Amino acid sequence: MIFEGLSDKLQDAFGKLKSKGRLTEADVKNAMREVKMALLEADVNYKVVKDFVKKIQERSVGEDVMKSLTPAQTVIKIVNEELTSLMGDVQSNITYASQPPTVIMMVGLQGAGKTTTSGKLGGYLKKQGKSPLLVACDVYRPAAIxxxxxxxEKLDIPVFSMGDSESPVNIAKASIEHAKKNSNDLVIIDTAGRLHVDEILMQELKDIRSEVRPQEILLVVDSMTGQDAVNVSESFNEALxxxxxxxxxxxxxxxxGAALSIRAVTKKPIKFIGIGEKLDNIEPFYPDRMASRILGMGDVLSLIEKAQDSIDMEKAKELEKKMRKNEMDFEDFLTQLEQVQNLGPLDKIMDMVPGMGDIKSKIGDIDKSGKELNRNKAIIQSMTLQERRNPQLLNxxxxxRIAKGSGTSVQDVNKLIKQFNEMKKMMKMFQSGNMMGKMKKGGFPKLPKLPF
Known part of the structure; x- marks a missing residue:
């Protein structure tokens, strides 16, 4: 999970506040001491931590908070607001040129993932209706072009290159003319990086900037480097x-540490975040949503957007109809598994659901790697079409034969069939109203283990 260590520590600190009916100033101070330690351990800039904790403490010991009916919740609300403010309040969008093409210059140190991120950003903006051109201006790193x-090629986005013997400034300049001739309204320039900030690197970047006058200069930094990422951001911002x-x-x-410090130190917004190795694993950065996730309050909007992008709604409607009639077979079950897989790892999805953080910590066997889901898919795919549509044939x-074909055991096949039958039984109970009847009487039937 993103920021798992920090999130757990903050939630522990606020859990202690929730157990108190009324808060004293000492209670708030103790909680803020824990918050301060959690942020410092998360490698957040010391000055940022000091100012952040001071603001929360000043707001939290006010008369309105201390006398409110839910003082702990009010304190958490204040922390949520200050966390959001710390990371930039609102989402910061790309600035587009009034006269195309819009030029985005990608800069950063070697190893931060600049080249891949350039492609990811191009792919993301292509989905928004843009016609991007990627420009290979890193002529120094072997195989960068x-x-x-x-x-x-993987994203079906054209790449402009003049080889590694031409100067990056000339390549960048020529790419703009190429974009105009080929109706590319977006130019993303992948510049060279170094292992450290130096004068030669900065001068080259300044020369490219002067020549092409980009609408956006985006710095790519590795969040896992913590304070180093903040220091690099400060250096690039001062120079460029x-x-x-x-x-x-x-x-x-x-x-x-990086996400919580960069905005405060550089005064520049985090615009995008990379959340995985796949080429579609990039998304806009929303400070308010990230603050909610850190505090275990979920991120429903991102979950809805993810579902809209990942789930085939027509298939989902068809599946719903079959489930209502209790007519679901293994063909439908396979579709359901694939829809879940498109959403991403289950533990990450659970982080977006309010209140699921606590539940997730009590579940020891979440299929984080997707291994079980893939195994179950292999089992179903090893069935004949007739067997998928008529599960009663499975003797x-x-x-x-299915176990051998899927590289699994007969026990694995039996386990999946059991989960499938339990899910059908549960749906039948929902349809008949038996489930609601049991809940009204104070009982709740045991739910089947999820097959993913």
């Missing part, structure tokens, strides 16, 4: 005047 071309930051590898960042010999 080839890497961008491979990414462009960046317009925003793209944080990569946020899915592996359990601390959160002992058929199960052995």
């Amino acid at each position: 080839k890497q961008l071309q491979v990414v462009g 005047g960046i317009d925003g930051v793209v944080l990569t590898k946020l899915d592996g960042d359990t601390r959160g 002992g010999s058929r199960k052995k």
Whole structure:
């Protein structure tokens, strides 16, 4: 989970406040001490932590808060507001040129994921209706041009290159003319990086900036480097005047120091975040949504957007009709598993659902890697079409054949069939009203284990 370590510590601190009916000033101070330690351990900039905790404490010990009926919830609301403010209040969008093409210059140190991020951003903006052109201006790193071309090919985005013997400034300049001739309304320039900030790197970037006058200079930084990411952001901003930051590898960042410090230190917004290795694993950064997730309050809007992008609504409606009539077969079950898989890892989805953080911590066998889901898909795909549509045909010999074909065991096949039958039984109970009747009487039937 993103910021898992920080999130757990903050939720523990506020859990202690919730157990108190009324809060004293000492209660708030103790909680803020824990918040301060949690943020420092998360590698958040010391000055940022100091100012952040001071603001919360000043707001939290006010008369209105201390005398409110739910003082703990009011304090958490204040923390949520201040966290959101710390990360930039509102989402910051790309600035587009009034006269195309819009030029986005990607800068950053070597190893931050700049080339892949350039492609990811191009792919994301292509879905928004843009016609991007990727430009290979890193002529120093071996295979950098080839890497961008491979990414462009996978995303069906053209790549402009003049080889590694031409100067990056000339390549950038020529790419603008190429974009105009080929109706590309968006130019994304992948510039060279270094292992550290140096004068030669900065001068080259300044020369490209002067030549092409980009609407956006986006700094790509590795969020897992914590304070180093903040220091790099400060250096690039002072030298170039960046317009925003793209944080990569946020899915592996359990601390959160970079995301919580960069905006406060540089005064520049985080515009996008990289949340995985796949080329569609990039999304806009919403400070309010991230604050809610850190505090265990979920992120319903992002979940809805993810579902809209990932789920085939026509298939979902058809599946719903079959479930209502209790006519679901293994063909439908396979569709259901694939729809779930498109949403991403289950533990990440659960993080977006309000209140699921606590439940998730009590479930020890969430299929984070997707191994069980893939195994169940393999089992169903090893069935004949007739067997999928008529599960009652699955006798002992058929199960052995399916297990062999899917590389699993007969026990695995039996387990999946059991889960399938339990889900059908549960749907039948919902349809008949038996489920609601049991709940009204204070009982709740045991839910089947999810097959993913």
